[in-house]
Amino acid sequence: MVFDLDMIKEVYAKYPERIEAARKAVGKPLTLAEKILYTHLWDGAATTAYERGNSYVDFAPDRVAMQDATAQMALLQFMQAGKPNVAVPSTAHCDHLIQAKVGADQDLQNALNKSSEVFNFLESVSNKYGIGFWKPGGGIIHQVVLENYAFPGGMMIGTDSHTVNAGGLGMVAIGVGGADAVDVMAGMPWELKMPKLIGVKLTGKLNGWTAPKDVILKVAGILTVKGGTGAIVEYFGEGAKSMSATGKGTICNMGAEIGATTSTFGYDDSMRRYLAATGRQEVVDAADQVAEHLTGDAEVYANPEQYFDQVIEINLSELTPHLNGPFTPDLATPVAEMKEVAKENDWPTDIEWALIGSCTNSSYEDLTRAASIVDDAVSKGVKAKSKLGINPGSEQVRYTAERDGLLDTFEKLESVRIFTNACGPCIGQWDREGAEKEEKNSIVHSFNRNFAKRADGNPNTHAFVTSPEMVAAIALSGRLDFNPITDKLTTESGEEVMLKEPSGLELPPKGFAVEDNGYQAPAEDGSNVEVIVAPDSERLQLLTPFEPWDGKNITGAKLLIKAFGKCTTDHISMAGPWLRYRGHLDNISNNCLIGAVNAFGKETNSVVNQLTGERGEVPATARAYKAAGIPSVVVGDHNYGEGSSREHAAMEPRHLGVVAVIVKSFARIHETNLKKQGMLGLTFANEADYDKIKEDDTFNFIDLEDFAPKKQLTLEVVHADGSKDTVMLNHTYNEAQIEWFKEGSALNLIKKENA
Numbered sequence: 118m119v120f121d122l123d124m125i126k127e128v129y130a131k132y133p134e135r136i137e138a139a140r141k142a143v144g145k146p147l148t149l150a151e152k153i154l155y156t157h158l159w160d161g162a163a164t165t166a167y168e169r170g171n172s173y174v175d176f177a178p179d180r181v182a183m184q185d186a187t188a189q190m191a192l193l194q195f196m197q198a199g200k201p202n203v204a205v206p207s208t209a210h211c212d213h214l215i216q217a218k219v220g221a222d223q224d225l226q227n228a229l230n231k232s233s234e235v236f237n238f239l240e241s242v243s244n245k246y247g248i249g250f251w252k253p254g255g256g257i258i259h260q261v262v263l264e265n266y267a268f269p270g271g272m273m274i275g276t277d278s279h280t281v282n283a284g285g286l287g288m289v290a291i292g293v294g295g296a297d298a299v300d301v302m303a304g305m306p307w308e309l310k311m312p313k314l315i316g317v318k319l320t321g322k323l324n325g326w327t328a329p330k331d332v333i334l335k336v337a338g339i340l341t342v343k344g345g346t347g348a349i350v351e352y353f354g355e356g357a358k359s360m361s362a363t364g365k366g367t368i369c370n371m372g373a374e375i376g377a378t379t380s381t382f383g384y385d386d387s388m389r390r391y392l393a394a395t396g397r398q399e400v401v402d403a404a405d406q407v408a409e410h411l412t413g414d415a416e417v418y419a420n421p422e423q424y425f426d427q428v429i430e431i432n433l434s435e436l437t438p439h440l441n442g443p444f445t446p447d448l449a450t451p452v453a454e455m456k457e458v459a460k461e462n463d464w465p466t467d468i469e470w471a472l473i474g475s476c477t478n479s480s481y482e483d484l485t486r487a488a489s490i491v492d493d494a495v496s497k498g499v500k501a502k503s504k505l506g507i508n509p510g511s512e513q514v515r516y517t518a519e520r521d522g523l524l525d526t527f528e529k530l531e532s533v534r535i536f537t538n539a540c541g542p543c544i545g546q547w548d549r550e551g552a553e554k555e556e557k558n559s560i561v562h563s564f565n566r567n568f569a570k571r572a573d574g575n576p577n578t579h580a581f582v583t584s585p586e587m588v589a590a591i592a593l594s595g596r597l598d599f600n601p602i603t604d605k606l607t608t609e610s611g612e613e614v615m616l617k618e619p620s621g622l623e624l625p626p627k628g629f630a631v632e633d634n635g636y637q638a639p640a641e642d643g644s645n646v647e648v649i650v651a652p653d654s655e656r657l658q659l660l661t662p663f664e665p666w667d668g669k670n671i672t673g674a675k676l677l678i679k680a681f682g683k684c685t686t687d688h689i690s691m692a693g694p695w696l697r698y699r700g701h702l703d704n705i706s707n708n709c710l711i712g713a714v715n716a717f718g719k720e721t722n723s724v725v726n727q728l729t730g731e732r733g734e735v736p737a738t739a740r741a742y743k744a745a746g747i748p749s750v751v752v753g754d755h756n757y758g759e760g761s762s763r764e765h766a767a768m769e770p771r772h773l774g775v776v777a778v779i780v781k782s783f784a785r786i787h788e789t790n791l792k793k794q795g796m797l798g799l800t801f802a803n804e805a806d807y808d809k810i811k812e813d814d815t816f817n818f819i820d821l822e823d824f825a826p827k828k829q830l831t832l833e834v835v836h837a838d839g840s841k842d843t844v845m846l847n848h849t850y851n852e853a854q855i856e857w858f859k860e861g862s863a864l865n866l867i868k869k870e871n872a
């Protein structure tokens with residue numbers, strides 16, 4: 118079945134005319150990213166060119182996707198918008214709340230027992246408002262979207278940073294906070310600053326042990342975790358065409374780790390093959406009619422330097438396998454150098470666990486390539502030294518892999534565990550035995566993120582990101598520094614053998630198959646569906662609107678925490694066990710900033726309460742200020758809020774009385790989330806002023822009453838000894854966003870306009 122074919126055809130019907138208008142407006146050949154952006158303008162055909170990195174633009178995305186951990190807050194907000202139905206095709210996917218422990222069946226049952234309240238809530242809200250619902254076990258949102266909904270040249274947003282995965286099918290797919298999704302579902306424009314464009318030219322062809330994952334591991338090494346901020350990365354060249362659509366998805370997926378707004382590839386045969394194999398020949402037929410518009414212009418790819426803001430070239434024939442980590446996804450080490458680098462850094466080299474899965478690498482092709490390694494090793498008499506956990510990306514992939522004997526191949530290893538088609542260990546939903554001992558250890562996985570504590574909650578677990586085939590090889594050898602290209606493995610009988618190079622199948626030769634893919638269509642007429650939230654629930658809480666701004670300068674605000682170094686959304690609002698409270702703002706606020714390192718004392722979750730002079734936990738201290746009617750301020754370093762789209766990282770401080778977050782720089786989604794929730798997200802005009810902030814500072818905003826676009830704000834910082842510093846702050850608020858601040862949140866404004 119093809120979902121929303123009419124909508125897709127309508128999008129393509131507009132393409133020729135809108136591309137022509139865009140060409141006129143921009144006045145030069147167009148990149149693919151520009152084509153998709155300009156065909157999706159809220160106001161219709163383009164009349165003017167927008168300045169990249171500067172102009173705010175209103176877009177009309179074609180669809181919205183949400184996963185359970187963020188959908189709760191997104192839909193609690195949508196329920197307040199006063200609309201009977203979602204305005205564009207939207208889906209909700211249950212994938213984040215299933216813990217990996219014993220194996221798929223039992224783990225799924227446990228999740229159903231534990232989280233039925235949340236699943237039922239999401240199911241009934243979906244049913245009521247016309248949202249497609251994917252049951253627990255149906256698969257990981259981004260794999261399910263790629264298999265069912267993504268289409269070349271389309272634009273979508275999703276409440277998850279890895280929504281960008283759909284770039285593998287030539288979309289512009291962007292991760293956002295729930296409040297942004299509410300705009301689109303409520304039929305309003307969605308605003309984004311016109312992205313800059315980074316072109317990545319891929320020459321040559323992948324071979325041997327090198328996989329699509331290595332392309333993005335390499336790019337991450339070059340651009341670092343903030344190098345893609347505010348930019349769309351467009352891949353092109355012969356090398357791009359030679360990769361499968363799911364391989365392209367892997368590359369786009371992990372573009373979130375360099376802060377990119379999204380990544381994409383031009384429409385090609387790999388996409389045709391994938392669409393056809395996933396039952397969407399009709400989408401191919403429709404796309405083929407506008408195929409010339411679904412990729413960048415030839416002039417652009419011939420002279421990329423003239424059209425992109427930055428160009429990177431990678432020769433796939435020369436690329437080698439990489440391992441990125443620990444603790445950050447941009448620390449790239451070629452596998453061949455790991456022996457040395459691990460020794461130099463004292464990284465543990467024994468591997469107890471190796472994990473394949475996540476939205477990044479859980480396709481049929483990924484499983485076949487990893488299985489080929491296991492098959493070869495088993496036939497040579499090698500036993501795995503480490504445990505191997507596998508989360509298939511979707512029920513369709515799992516069912517097909519089972520039918521084709523791939524799961525049997527993995528199960529020839531005694532130590533393998535097939536987990537649910539869900540995020541599992543990737544988001545800390547992993548009951549890893551012994552993790553509570555907090556021993557120093559290393560794991561390898563095919564996921565995308567490896568921030569401290571992310572997979573198993575142990576701060577001393579060094580997690581390394583690599584391709585599924587490398588994960589399999591490392592699982593067999595039990596060593597982080599194993600290089601399958603040069604190193605041998607020892608068989609049961611003591612013989613030394615080399616592993617064969619991986620080989621895989623892009624698509625299942627017998628086609629995909631599935632019995633129950635997990636999809637549930639919403640009611641035709643949802644007006645009678647009742648959504649129930651128990652008032653005493655500890656997991657769900659209806660939202661109380663945030664207070665509007667009183668129009669006066671904020672004064673007397675206290676420093677809550679000055680965060681030191683990396684402060685990702687995992688540090689601000691940890692996942693893992695806390696996913697439990699994603700639908701309950703007050704309860705989840707108890708994890709607010711508990712992972713952030715305090716610049717004073719370098720400890721986590723320990724800050725000075727200026728009212729008592731005593732040290733306390735961050736959430737409790739914030740609550741104390743709030744109870745005393747005193748606003749508070751958070752200060753941070755570069756790329757603050759890197760990582761997830763979770764708007765809890767903005768709503769929690771807001772709920773606890775924080776009025777401003779002042780940092781050296783922000784990650785895109787988090788900055789928008791702060792704005793949407795009526796907070797002040799500001800940056801130091803002079804970065805060095807970060808150093809002026811002391812532990813017991815009080816802040817006075819001098820000219821907030823004149824808050825206006827492109828005008829700096831002045832902050833008076835009063836130190837405990839009475840001395841003062843004046844600090845200038847930059848911001849990126851436009852008129853409309855200033856209104857969100859004034860109203861207390863963007864949602865308050867929507868409600869007011871709909872009243």
Ligand code: MIC
Nearest residue numbers: 186187277278279761762763
């Ligand atoms: C993640 O990978 O961190 C998540 C969990 O998928 C998040 C969303 C969330 O926090 O729920 C993301 O990437 O946006």
Ligand code: SF4
Nearest residue numbers: 279475476540543544
């Ligand atoms: Fe799920 Fe991990 Fe993908 Fe996030 S990155 S959607 S947690 S699999």
